[in-house]
Structures are given as C-alpha cells and as structure tokens.
Amino acid sequence: METASDLRNDPRWDVYMRDCPCREVLDLVASKWSALVLGALAGRAYRFGELRRRVDGISQKxxxxxxxxxxxxxxVTRTVYPTTPPSVEYALAELGRDVTQHLIAISEWSKRNYDRIVDARQSYDARTAERAPV
Known part of the structure; x- marks a missing residue:
C-alpha cells in the first residue's frame, strides 16, 4: 500500500490535473454550503432545524x-435518538474537525480582508470603466 508521501510524488495525485481523485474532495470542502455547515458544527452538535436556522439562507433540500x-x-456523524418523534443530531467527525480548522482560518481571513477586497473591486471596476468603449 502506498503511503501519503508516495502519493505526493505520484502524478495521478496532482490536484491540478483533470483526473486527480482529490478534486472530488476539494469540490466538497470548497463548496460554500459545506464550508458553512462544517463551520457551524465546529461550535457544537446541532439538530437539523437548528442547523438550518444557524446557516441562514440554506434551503432544506x-x-x-x-x-x-x-x-x-x-x-459528519448523524446520531438518531429513540424519542417520539425521533431526534437526529449532527456533529463533526474526526475528519471533519481536521478540515474545519482550515475552513475557520479561511473564514477569519475573509473577515480581516473584506475591506481590501471591496477596495480592489472598486479600483478594478473604475479602471475597466475608463477603458470601456463608448
């Protein structure tokens, strides 16, 4: 069996290559909704309805x-409690806790740099508006 270091040197595991299997994982964790759900679960476990209220704007589907x-x-783990009606709770699994620390860092970076990004957008829009044909 290949080790993680073996995989890093294998061209099949280059995320920049179209056929790299890691792209599926990247698609999942880079999804806005996945990132927000994982980030919410970093604080504590939630029941479905609570989680839906916490992640404002997400549809039930x-x-x-x-x-x-x-x-x-x-x-994520899903635990069903034998109540009437059954109660279901979602929590981070070990793998989810591992990736969530990185997502939280990106969230914090986003908050710290939001104003800079808005300024860059405005500057870009002003420059491109000057070049636009009349």
Missing amino acids: VLTQTLRQLERDGL
Missing part, C-alpha cells in the same frame, strides 16, 4: 444533500 454528502465522506 440543500442542507439535506450537504449533510448526506458530508456524512458519506466521513466528515
């Missing part, structure tokens, strides 16, 4: 799909 995918990929 998209939250269901996102949670299923995150559970399938081992990032």
Whole structure:
C-alpha cells in the first residue's frame, strides 16, 4: 500500500490535473454550503432545524444533500435518538474537525480582508470603466 508521501510524488495525485481523485474532495470542502455547515458544527452538535436556522439562507433540500454528502465522506456523524418523534443530531467527525480548522482560518481571513477586497473591486471596476468603449 502506498503511503501519503508516495502519493505526493505520484502524478495521478496532482490536484491540478483533470483526473486527480482529490478534486472530488476539494469540490466538497470548497463548496460554500459545506464550508458553512462544517463551520457551524465546529461550535457544537446541532439538530437539523437548528442547523438550518444557524446557516441562514440554506434551503432544506440543500442542507439535506450537504449533510448526506458530508456524512458519506466521513466528515459528519448523524446520531438518531429513540424519542417520539425521533431526534437526529449532527456533529463533526474526526475528519471533519481536521478540515474545519482550515475552513475557520479561511473564514477569519475573509473577515480581516473584506475591506481590501471591496477596495480592489472598486479600483478594478473604475479602471475597466475608463477603458470601456463608448
């Protein structure tokens, strides 16, 4: 079996190559909804309705799909409690806790740099407006 260091040197595992299997993982964790759900779960476990309220703007359908995918990929656990009606709780799995620390860092970076990005956009828009044909 190949080790992680073997894989880093294998051209099949170059995320910049079209056929790299890691692109599936990158697609999942780079998704806005996955990142927000994982970030919310970093604080504590949530029931479905609570999580939907916490991740403002997500539809029930998209939250269901996102949670299923995150559970399938081992990032989230789903626990069903034998109550009437049954209560379901979602929490980060170990793998989810590992990736979430990076997503939280990106979230913090986004907050720190938001004003700079807005300034860059405005500058770009002003420059391109000057060049636009009349």
